Every structure is written in C-alpha cells, then in structure tokens.
Amino acid sequence: MTEQVKRNIDIDEVRAAALRIAPYVHETPVLSSSTVDAQAGCRLLFKCENLQTAGAFKARGAHNAMLILPREVRERGVATHSSGNHAAALSLAAKRMGVTAHVVMPENAPASKVEAVRAYGGEITFCAPTQKAREETLQAVCARTGATFIPPFENRDVIAGQATCALEMVSQLPQAPDILITPVGGGGLLSGTALVSRSLWPETRIVGAEPAGADDAQRSFRSGVRQLQTAPDTIADGLRSSLGELNFSMIRDSVDDILTASDAGIVRAMRLVLTRMKLLIEASAAVPLAAILEHPDYFAGRTVAVVISGGNVDIDQLPW
Amino acid sequence: MTEQVKRNIDIDEVRAAALRIAPYVHETPVLSSSTVDAQAGCRLLFKCENLQTAGAFKARGAHNAMLILPREVRERGVATHSSGNHAAALSLAAKRMGVTAHVVMPENAPASKVEAVRAYGGEITFCAPTQKAREETLQAVCARTGATFIPPFENRDVIAGQATCALEMVSQLPQAPDILITPVGGGGLLSGTALVSRSLWPETRIVGAEPAGADDAQRSFRSGVRQLQTAPDTIADGLRSSLGELNFSMIRDSVDDILTASDAGIVRAMRLVLTRMKLLIEASAAVPLAAILEHPDYFAGRTVAVVISGGNVDIDQLPW
Numbered sequence: 001m002t003e004q005v006k007r008n009i010d011i012d013e014v015r016a017a018a019l020r021i022a023p024y025v026h027e028t029p030v031l032s033s034s035t036v037d038a039q040a041g042c043r044l045l046f047k048c049e050n051l052q053t054a055g056a057f058k059a060r061g062a063h064n065a066m067l068i069l070p071r072e073v074r075e076r077g078v079a080t081h082s083s084g085n086h087a088a089a090l091s092l093a094a095k096r097m098g099v100t101a102h103v104v105m106p107e108n109a110p111a112s113k114v115e116a117v118r119a120y121g122g123e124i125t126f127c128a129p130t131q132k133a134r135e136e137t138l139q140a141v142c143a144r145t146g147a148t149f150i151p152p153f154e155n156r157d158v159i160a161g162q163a164t165c166a167l168e169m170v171s172q173l174p175q176a177p178d179i180l181i182t183p184v185g186g187g188g189l190l191s192g193t194a195l196v197s198r199s200l201w202p203e204t205r206i207v208g209a210e211p212a213g214a215d216d217a218q219r220s221f222r223s224g225v226r227q228l229q230t231a232p233d234t235i236a237d238g239l240r241s242s243l244g245e246l247n248f249s250m251i252r253d254s255v256d257d258i259l260t261a262s263d264a265g266i267v268r269a270m271r272l273v274l275t276r277m278k279l280l281i282e283a284s285a286a287v288p289l290a291a292i293l294e295h296p297d298y299f300a301g302r303t304v305a306v307v308i309s310g311g312n313v314d315i316d317q318l319p320w
Numbered sequence: 321m322t323e324q325v326k327r328n329i330d331i332d333e334v335r336a337a338a339l340r341i342a343p344y345v346h347e348t349p350v351l352s353s354s355t356v357d358a359q360a361g362c363r364l365l366f367k368c369e370n371l372q373t374a375g376a377f378k379a380r381g382a383h384n385a386m387l388i389l390p391r392e393v394r395e396r397g398v399a400t401h402s403s404g405n406h407a408a409a410l411s412l413a414a415k416r417m418g419v420t421a422h423v424v425m426p427e428n429a430p431a432s433k434v435e436a437v438r439a440y441g442g443e444i445t446f447c448a449p450t451q452k453a454r455e456e457t458l459q460a461v462c463a464r465t466g467a468t469f470i471p472p473f474e475n476r477d478v479i480a481g482q483a484t485c486a487l488e489m490v491s492q493l494p495q496a497p498d499i500l501i502t503p504v505g506g507g508g509l510l511s512g513t514a515l516v517s518r519s520l521w522p523e524t525r526i527v528g529a530e531p532a533g534a535d536d537a538q539r540s541f542r543s544g545v546r547q548l549q550t551a552p553d554t555i556a557d558g559l560r561s562s563l564g565e566l567n568f569s570m571i572r573d574s575v576d577d578i579l580t581a582s583d584a585g586i587v588r589a590m591r592l593v594l595t596r597m598k599l600l601i602e603a604s605a606a607v608p609l610a611a612i613l614e615h616p617d618y619f620a621g622r623t624v625a626v627v628i629s630g631g632n633v634d635i636d637q638l639p640w
Contacts, residue, residue, distance in 0.1 A: 026351075031346075031371060034373070035439075051349075051351060271635065277371070278370045278375060278601070279599065280598040280599070311598030
C-alpha cells in the first residue's frame with residue numbers, strides 16, 4: 001500500500017482545491033424538474049457537471065492536480081492514458097497553463113473522443129487497445145518528454161479536485177439531502193464526494209451507482225475486497241474501469257451503498273433528462289437516475305442530490 | 321388603439337410580476353462557453369429559459385396573467401389559441417391553480433405539441449387550420465365556459481411577466497452587457513426585455529433576432545409601420561406570427577435594431593449549443609445565436625447577453 005493510501009485526504013485539502021481551481025471551472029447549477037420528480041417519486045436535485053468546462057466534472061481534478069505541481073515540473077508537461085473525459089479535461093487544463101498534455105489513446109478510440117482531445121490541444125500517441133500497451137506507451141512518453149503522469153482517478157490531488165463538486169453543492173443547497181448519489185467507475189468522484197459529505201452532511205446517505213454490466217464497485221463493496229472489472233459490458237463507457245485502490249479504501253470507509261442500473265434504464269434516463277430537462281447527458285451520467293428509477297422503494301419520498309457527471313455525447317450517435 | 325396601448329407599462333409592474341410569479345418559476349442560470357465565444361468572436365452570456373418550467377420563458381407571462389385575474393374570474397378558467405409554448409405554459413399554470421385551461425389548436429398541430437398541452441392538463445378543442453377558425457372557435461369556447469382569453473403576447477400582464485426574465489438577468493450579471501439580444505415573433509419577450517433594459521441598463525443596445533423567412537419585425541421596425549407576416553417560411557415555428565400592435569409600439573420606441581438569420585444558420589446554432597453547451601434549445605431559441613454568427617462584425621469584441629427562449633424540441637425529429 002502506498003503512502004498516499006495511508007494518509008487520509010481531509011476536507012481542508014478540498015477547500016484548498018476549490019480556491020485553487022476557482023478561476024478555471026464553472027460553478028455549475030443545481031436544477032430540478034417536477035415532471036422527473038413525479039416519475040421518480042422523490043425530490044431530485046441535479047448537480048449539472050455536464051455544464052462544467054470541457055463537459056464533465058473531470059475538469060476539477062485535472063486542474064487541481066496540475067496547479068499543485070511545482071512550476072518547473074508542470075512546464076515539462078503532463079501525460080495520461082484515457083480515451084475519455086479526463087484526457088479532454090487534462091488537455092484543456094494544460095493548454096490554459098501553456099504546457100503540453102500527452103494523451104495515450106487506443107487505436108480504436110471513437111473519433112469523437114479523439115477529436116475532443118485534439119480540440120483542446122492534447123498531443124495524442126496511439127497504442128494497441130490493451131491495458132499493457134497503454135501503460136508501456138505512457139511510460140515511454142513520460143520518459144521521452146519528462147511529462148508527469150496525472151492518473152484519471154487514483155491520485156489524491158485528483159480526488160480532492162473532484163470532491164470540490166460536492167463542496168459546491170453544500171454551499172448551494174439550503175439543507176443536507178437525505179441521499180447523495182453519484183456514478184462510480186474508477187471511484188474518483190464517489191470517493192471525493194463521500195469525503196465531503198461525511199464531513200459536512202453527516203446524516204446524508206451516500207450511494208454509488210454503476211452499470212449492471214460493470215458492477216465491480218458493488219462486488220467490491222459487498223465483499224470488502226477490491227474486485228477487478230474484467231469484461232465490462234455497458235453503454236456507459238466512462239464507468240468501465242476497475243475501482244482504484246485508494247478510491248476503494250475511501251469508498252469502503254464512507255459510502256453506504258452501491259446500486260446498479262441496466263443499460264436499457266440508462267438510455268431511458270438519458271432521454272428523460274434531454275426531453276424534460278433539456279440537458280444533454282452522457283450514458284455514464286445517466287446511471288444514478290436510472291438506478292433511482294429502477295429502485296423506487298429505496299428513494300421514495302426522499303430528497304436526493306444527484307451528480308450529473310458529464311455531457312460528452314456524439315449527438316449524431318444518440319443511443320435510441 | 322386600445323387603452324392598453326396608451327398607458328405605458330413601467331418597471332414597477334415588472335417588479336411586481338417578479339414577486340407574484342416567484343413561487344411558480346425557476347430562476348434560470350446564465351451560462352457561457354469559451355468555445356462558443358471563440359467561434360462568435362465576442363463574449364456571450366446565455367440566459368437559459370429552456371431550463372424554465374414547461375421549457376420556455378412563456379411560463380412567466382402565463383403565470384403572471386393568471387395570478388392577476390380576480391379569483392372568481394380565474395375560477396371560470398382561461399383559454400388561448402396557440403400550438404406552442406404559450407399553450408403548454410398556460411395549461412401548467414392553470415393546473416397548478418386548480419382551474420381549466422382551454423386550448424384551441426389547429427387539427428394539423430404536431431403530435432408533440434398536442435402531447436405537451438395534454439401532459440400539463442390543458443383541454444384541447446381542435447379547429448380548422450386557419451386564423452379565422454381559431455378565433456371563432458376560441459370565442460365559442462370562452463362564451464360556453466366563461467373562460468378568460470389569455471393571449472400569447474399582446475397583453476400587458478403577459479408582457480410584464482415575460483419582462484421578469486430581463487429583470488432577473490440584471491440581478492445575475494455583474495454589469496450591463498454591451499448588447500442584449502432576444503428572439504422576436506409576436507414580440508412579447510422583446511418588448512418586455514426592452515422595457516427593463518431601457519430602465520436599468522440604459523447604455524445597452526437592444527436587438528431583436530428573427531428568421532429571414534419571417535422578417536415582419538425587421539420590416540415593421542425599418543418602415544415604422546407594423547407589417548403583417550403573411551407567408552412565414554422558417555423552421556423556427558415559435559416566430560411565425562406577426563408582431564402584436566402593443567408589442568410593436570414598445571419595440572419601435574425602445575429597441576435599437578432587428579437582425580435576421582437563415583434557417584441553415586439556425587440549425588447550426590442549435591447543434592453548436594447542444595454539442596458544446598449540452599443544452600437542448602428549440603429552433604426559435606437558436607435565432608439570436610444564429611444572427612450573431614451571421615453578423616460577426618456587429619458583435620465583434622462585445623459582451624452580449626442572449627436570451628435562450630425555450631427548449632421544447634421533439635428529440636426524435638431533430639432537424640439534422
């Protein structure tokens with residue numbers, strides 16, 4: 001176990017992160033819809049990180065991790081392997097700070113993801129579509145350029161950055177919700193959220209939501225031992241990875257439950273939010289609402305804060 | 321000219337309207353996107369009335385007009401002829417106040433519009449798709465039920481209600497924008513916005529935006545005489561009507577300019593806002609951004625407040 005895992009992240013680190021990243025990120029709105037509430041049978045307060053810069057909460061962690069680097073380290077650039085929102089967020093953060101983000105992507109990454117990283121100025125190195133090739137290529141890129149690896153979720157500065165979303169919600173909501181629910185993939189958002197909520201909303205139940213086809217977080221949580229995600233099968237492409245070790249330890253300590261949702265339910269939730277709330281949300285971001293709609297008794301009559309994690313969808317490939 | 325036209329609406333009526341409707345409407349967020357700004361060459365601040373209850377600014381005027389009715393009048397119900405957002409907004413307002421909204425709609429109204437009115441509990445009476453049939457059917461419905469006609473735009477209480485959107489923006493923005501732009505169809509939103517802006521942001525240029533295929537407002541504004549819209553040809557279905565008489569008199573007195581946008585530009589603007597800002601906006605709501613993108617010199621380097629008027633789109637019939 002690394003030193004990172006041993007020393008707990010505390011709420012003061014999250015407060016410091018919020019001040020650090022404030023010039024770079026939006027305070028996203030909390031929105032609600034009486035029509036969606038009526039369908040769900042509870043009061044839903046949606047924290048809209050799909051409206052965040054670069055279209056996802058990932059901007060928070062990427063900016064925080066980069067700003068924390070000593071200047072001379074930051075100037076050698078940053079690197080990551082990701083085909084998703086973290087890569088785009090890191091590319092944007094790097095561009096704003098005048099340095100290079102190196103992004104290792106599998107050759108089969110969707111064109112829209114490649115485009116998003118390029119649009120934010122990221123330098124892409126393609127590799128074979130295996131975990132081994134990704135890691136080796138990343139190592140080679142870092143060795144060649146001197147860039148610092150900023151991982152997508154298993155990193156305390158990234159987690160503290162993602163946690164600022166919950167801190168912002170605390171300042172926006174008049175009172176603590178009964179339940180707070182976020183998607184869980186690698187666990188960066190859920191672990192950061194749990195940290196803030198445990199400290200500032202001690203009575204609130206903290207729930208993670210993941211696709212039934214990538215349920216490693218639920219299996220890990222229930223067994224108490226981290227389980228890897230070997231063959232994810234879900235439309236929610238942001239939630240296919242295994243839980244990070246640091247993330248799991250935080251989730252095990254602070255989260256109350258992990259629920260799953262079906263892919264059909266995820267697509268229905270995306271459509272519902274687009275139709276009724278006029279918000280484009282990606283499949284991964286629809287998982288909490290899908291879980292709520294598939295577990296009505298669990299949420300009945302409660303006030304539920306829901307993190308909408310991102311909105312990066314190819315609008316010519318909507319899944320219906 | 322009616323008594324309504326003679327007595328000017330003043331800012332105090334708008335303040336009173338804002339207090340009156342506050343329990344029923346959302347304070348919608350003002351959002352921005354550095355990517356869209358870069359494309360437009362100016363700083364854009366989008367007031368997101370697509371996130372308003374019932375999906376459009378129309379909820380403001382409908383609630384205000386209904387709340388102002390004496391209770392015994394309101395209890396006999398309200399009525400309108402409209403196939404669009406005003407009908408849905410009036411139906412919702414009536415349902416919340418426990419009374420009936422009668423909506424006269426042409427037989428050829430799109431299924432999605434009929435559904436929206438029904439979902440909010442409006443009672444629909446179909447008629448032949450002519451202006452004459454609409455008006456006669458409406459008269460018959462009002463005579464039969466005792467309902468009060470709440471027109472979509474030519475009514476001072478409706479205008480004062482729509483004007484609360486601009487009043488809210490004044491409280492949300494740190495300073496007056498250089499330019500304030502809204503769509504213009506019947507002129508309810510633009511006339512109310514102009515009234516507020518003239519009073520509270522005296523240096524701000526007030527611009528209306530309409531489709532090139534329904535340019536009666538521009539022709540009226542330039543000639544100084546109200547011109548009717550005889551054969552509108554545009555995708556922006558909310559902006560096909562002629563300017564109201566009261567609305568035109570207010571626009572002539574207070575608005576600085578009317579610009580037009582092409583239908584192709586309107587569709588591009590819808591796509592841009594959905595892709596980059598994750599917001600679903602209807603064609604009519606995309607007209608100001610389309611006008612900005614088609615008149616870059618007019619807006620270059622300015623701070624521009626843009627009212628996104630609504631988001632009611634059939635997501636299975638997106639125009640691309």
